[in-house]
Amino acid sequence: HDFGPLPALSRLFSTPDFITQEKSQNHKEYLISGIKSWPEEDRPRERLLKEGEHKLSNTELLAILLRTGVKGDSAIDLARKILKKFKTFRNMSHTDMSAWKEFKGVGKAKISQIRAAIEIGRRFREDEVKETRPKIRTSKDAAQILMPRMRDLKYEIFKVLLLDSQNMIIDIAEIEQGTVNEANPIIREILHRAIESFASSIICFHNHPSGDPNPSAEDKNFTRQFIQASNTLNIKAVDHIIIGDDRYFSFADEKLM
Structure with missing residues (x-):
């Protein structure tokens, strides 16, 4: 079935970009110091505000939801690992807590944020339908x-x-x-x-x-x-x-x- 495009939050249901996305040459340097020390134009949150959410990859969108990384992994690295496991945001939406146990530092709060964002994406479609009739x-x-x-x-x-x-x-x-x-x-x-x-x-x-x-x-x-x-x-x-x-x-x- 063709469910039509959804702006911004529809990205939650698309194919993850980690498959083709190559790491930046500066990735190791960024990883050591964390996202806050990245050049401002490379930070996901700043890019979203400056260029628009449609310009961000799935990894970057997920990193914004995660907000912070864990020891040894920036939020970007953690987002990439999560997408590699689940493949799509849809797959994340109907998992239980045990499916996330391999991701140290990803607890109930972060999982709740991710699932809430996915549900907003789903509800957006209904809101759009009510408006366009x-x-x-x-x-x-x-x-x-x-x-x-x-x-x-x-x-x-x-x-x-x-x-x-x-x-x-x-x-x-x-x-x-x-x-x-x-x-x-x-x-x-x-x-x-x-x-x-x-x-x-x-x-x-x-x-x-x-x-x-x-x-x-x-x-x-x-x-x-x-x-x-x-x-x-x-x-x-x-x-x-x-x-x-x-x-x-x-x-x-x-x-x-």
């Missing part, structure tokens, strides 16, 4: 909006695209964490949000933490109840989309709506 024409249009935010979650959540009569997005609502086995309260909340927003139609999403988006019997039963309840209130249930690991299942595409 695109028209939803296909299941792919809908899925690409919420895939980045939902595909890596380790628990089920429900989200709803609230649409006007022209299928343009009014809002994106997140329903309290739950499962399809708790269909009635979730459907009530979905329809409550739709009425509040004066939505003409709705697209319901939930994720499968397993990564497999194929629907279970419970998912199919939930969808039937979702359609019936929506029809009662004269709100069109356009689709129910299940998000997996870079894949999705659309009940509408499969003629199950």
